[in-house]
Structures are given as structure tokens and as C-alpha cells.
Amino acid sequence: MALLRLSGVRAGYGAIEALRGIDLHVEAGEIVTLIGANGAGKTTLMMTICGRPQARAGRIEHEGTDITGWPTHRIMRRGIAQSPEGRRIFPRMTVQENLLMGAAAGADPAAGMARVFDLFPRLAERRRQRGGTLSGGEQQMLAIGRALMAAPRLLLLDEPSLGLAPLIARQIFAAIRTLNRKDGLTVLLVEQNAYQALRLAHRGYVLVNGRITADGTGAELLARSDIQAAYLEGG
Numbered sequence: 001m002a003l004l005r006l007s008g009v010r011a012g013y014g015a016i017e018a019l020r021g022i023d024l025h026v027e028a029g030e031i032v033t034l035i036g037a038n039g040a041g042k043t044t045l046m047m048t049i050c051g052r053p054q055a056r057a058g059r060i061e062h063e064g065t066d067i068t069g070w071p072t073h074r075i076m077r078r079g080i081a082q083s084p085e086g087r088r089i090f091p092r093m094t095v096q097e098n099l100l101m102g103a104a105a106g107a108d109p110a111a112g113m114a115r116v117f118d119l120f121p122r123l124a125e126r127r128r129q130r131g132g133t134l135s136g137g138e139q140q141m142l143a144i145g146r147a148l149m150a151a152p153r154l155l156l157l158d159e160p161s162l163g164l165a166p167l168i169a170r171q172i173f174a175a176i177r178t179l180n181r182k183d184g185l186t187v188l189l190v191e192q193n194a195y196q197a198l199r200l201a202h203r204g205y206v207l208v209n210g211r212i213t214a215d216g217t218g219a220e221l222l223a224r225s226d227i228q229a230a231y232l233e234g235g
């Protein structure tokens, strides 16, 4: 049974149809990467999994349970956490306070914080610094850390390397790999940085205009000349 399965999912905003029938699955223990151009529907897909916007058609299953139409808080309680595009940390709160905002009822905040500080030692050094004064890379670490505080089993990451210098982006990708290999965390990753993200992934999907146009292992997708031309040249 897949950890997450979408079948024929459609979603949008008013007259705009952003997702036009999505079929994809994520197995427990995988890193799955979704690539696509600006406006392809990647963020909408992540948001729809979390219940907002709601799917207009199709079915979203988590561990075999139909969660289509569920409110976001109920979906989160099943062990799904999201680090949204643009980080959206609380700028006036300290690192520590931001992390505590991510602790779900039932999660152990002290254990969560220790885990986050182990993964990102820079955050430990800056635990009393306000979120808004962190560098872009540190803010991204904080956004991922905050999502981890809920002790999720499925982590949805929307563009974690956006706007980061290459060296910092590599650190973020390395942290995602560690979470997957060491803790067995399952990850669905949306990325513009297709090369790094497909190298990291077990499998990937290509999204074009709200539809999946290709899928395969990370290596298979990286080897395809059409995908190289569309997403990897100059990258």
C-alpha cells in the first residue's frame, strides 16, 4: 500500500484549473521529486494534498484511507507536515519559538528540538536569534525544522533551495538525504533545481500545465534528452 496516492486529482482557483487529473504515488521510505516550470501547478499539488485548495475531483489516499476533502488539521494529524514555498517563518519570534510553533499536540517538543539542532547545528547556535534576522539558508533550515517538530512521517517540501547560494542549497539537500536515510522519513519534494533534486530522489515526476507528462527513477529522468533540454540546460 502506498503511503500517499493521488488518482485523477483536479484542483484550481475559480475558473483556473491548475491540476488536470494527477495520478501519482509515494511509497514509504522514498524521496519523490516533482519538477516543472513556473506555473505548472507544483505548489497547488502540495497544497491540495494538505486540503487547501480542496480537490474538485479524484481521490487522495494516505495509507489506504481516503482523505479527500478532509480539513487541513486532520490531514496534518495523520503525520503529514509541509514546509511551504517562501518559508513563512515568524520573523519576530526567536528560532526556538518558531520551532515550538511547529510542535503538534502529542509531539515531544524537547525531543523535536534536539533532533532539529542535531540536523542543523547552525540553528542551535542561533536559538535565541529572531527568525527575521537569519540568513536565507538559515531561514530555510528553520522552516524545515519547524515542519519536523510535528514528528511527521511524510514531509512535503516546496522549493527548499529557492534563492539560496549553491553551497547552502547543497547543505539543505544533504539534510533531506540524512532525514530519509537515517530516520526513514518519506519526502515529497518540489524543486526548480531539477538536477540536484532528481539526483537526490528515488523517483520523480514531471508536471506540465497541471498534468504529469513523465515519471521514472531519478536517474532515468536525468538521462532523458527532452528533460535535459527543458529543465537541466544551464542548471
Ligand code: ATP
Residues within 6 Å of the ligand: 013, 016, 017, 018, 036, 037, 038, 039, 040, 041, 042, 043, 044, 045
Ligand atoms: P512556481 O514554480 O512559479 O511556484 P507552480 O508550479 O508551483 O509555479 P502553482 O503556483 O501551483 O504553480 O500555480 C499553478 C496555476 O495556478 C498558475 O496558473 C497560477 O497562476 C494559478 N494560481 C496559483 N495560486 C493561485 C491563487 N491563489 N489564485 C488564483 N490562481 C492561482
